[in-house]
Amino acid sequence: MLQLKEIYKVFNEGSVDEKIALNQVSLALNEGDFVTVIGSNGAGKSTLLNVIAGRIVPDEGEILIKKKSMHGVREHQRAKYIGRVFQDPMAGTAPTLTIEENLAIAYSRVHKRTLKPGVSSKRRLFFKEQLELLGLGLENRLTAKVGLLSGGERQALSLLMATFTKPDILLLDEHTAALDPSRAELITNLTKKLVENGNLTTLMITHNMQQAVDLGNRLIMMDKGNIVFEAEGEEKQGLTVKSLLEEFSKIKTDSSLSDKTLLI
Numbered sequence: 001m002l003q004l005k006e007i008y009k010v011f012n013e014g015s016v017d018e019k020i021a022l023n024q025v026s027l028a029l030n031e032g033d034f035v036t037v038i039g040s041n042g043a044g045k046s047t048l049l050n051v052i053a054g055r056i057v058p059d060e061g062e063i064l065i066k067k068k069s070m071h072g073v074r075e076h077q078r079a080k081y082i083g084r085v086f087q088d089p090m091a092g093t094a095p096t097l098t099i100e101e102n103l104a105i106a107y108s109r110v111h112k113r114t115l116k117p118g119v120s121s122k123r124r125l126f127f128k129e130q131l132e133l134l135g136l137g138l139e140n141r142l143t144a145k146v147g148l149l150s151g152g153e154r155q156a157l158s159l160l161m162a163t164f165t166k167p168d169i170l171l172l173d174e175h176t177a178a179l180d181p182s183r184a185e186l187i188t189n190l191t192k193k194l195v196e197n198g199n200l201t202t203l204m205i206t207h208n209m210q211q212a213v214d215l216g217n218r219l220i221m222m223d224k225g226n227i228v229f230e231a232e233g234e235e236k237q238g239l240t241v242k243s244l245l246e247e248f249s250k251i252k253t254d255s256s257l258s259d260k261t262l263l264i
């Protein structure tokens with residue numbers, strides 16, 4: 001479904017601030033793979049998601065989605081293949097528009113736009129059914145402005161908007177990190193449900209090691225622009241927070257890094 005071939009990205013090349021964010025990273029995801037991505041600050045995790053989304057153009061390497069090269073395909077053109085949720089609950093939705101208007105925009109990114117204004121009753125019913133999956137009662141607030149929703153509700157809506165069109169790739173960039181623990185747990189559970197229901201091919205960055213262990217069928221650990229540890233299948237299922245920290249300490253050569261850089 002997704003192939004990254006020797007992706008290389010350097011920032012500020014030739015200056016004192018030079019940073020190799022991705023150092024010949026290769027990764028292949030099959031349909032339905034759910035990969036949790038962990039690593040210390042500055043390891044290259046967000047850059048990895050940004051090159052897949054087309055927000056950052058790699059210096060070298062190739063990205064293929066469903067065997068189609070993404071070379072020259074810009075971020076807005078990739079939106080029909082990719083759903084994305086950011087850390088900031090404010091980032092994924094338009095606050096001055098209503099819940100159904102936000103859903104309609106997400107829907108039109110993938111499906112043909114209709115010339116009819118507003119939301120048809122058939123489409124409204126579909127939106128209501130989708131909102132019911134969240135279990136937050138938002139299906140009864142279709143015409144409420146999104147700016148009035150709580151952070152957790154907004155993030156749930158962002159997650160729904162990123163997934164209900166069944167994108168080929170779902171990118172989750174620390175999407176529970178800005179929420180209080182109970183809301184974070186709600187969004188974590190919803191993520192599991194929506195990804196499993198849609199069999200979505202997913203990459204999820206998290207600093208929460210328990211979440212990285214609990215979710216997904218694969219895990220990658222990044223450090224200094226490289227994938228330094230990978231687990232899948234039974235090995236992934238057998239991982240614990242303790243064993244991950246042990247893996248991390250094996251690759252950790254920089255004494256300034258502590259386990260806290262991986263943990264919330």
Ligand SMILES: Nc1ncnc2c1ncn2[C@@H]1O[C@H](COP(=O)(O)OP(=O)(O)OP(=O)(O)O)[C@@H](O)[C@H]1O
Nearest residue numbers: 011012019021039040041042043044045046047048
């Ligand atoms: N636009 C940019 N300009 C210059 N340097 C950048 C830019 N984006 C990222 N970097 C640098 O590239 C490296 C990788 O950054 P990236 O944001 O991918 O790390 P990360 O693993 O997501 O970190 P964190 O967990 O702190 O969010 C870092 O050293 C960062 O400072």
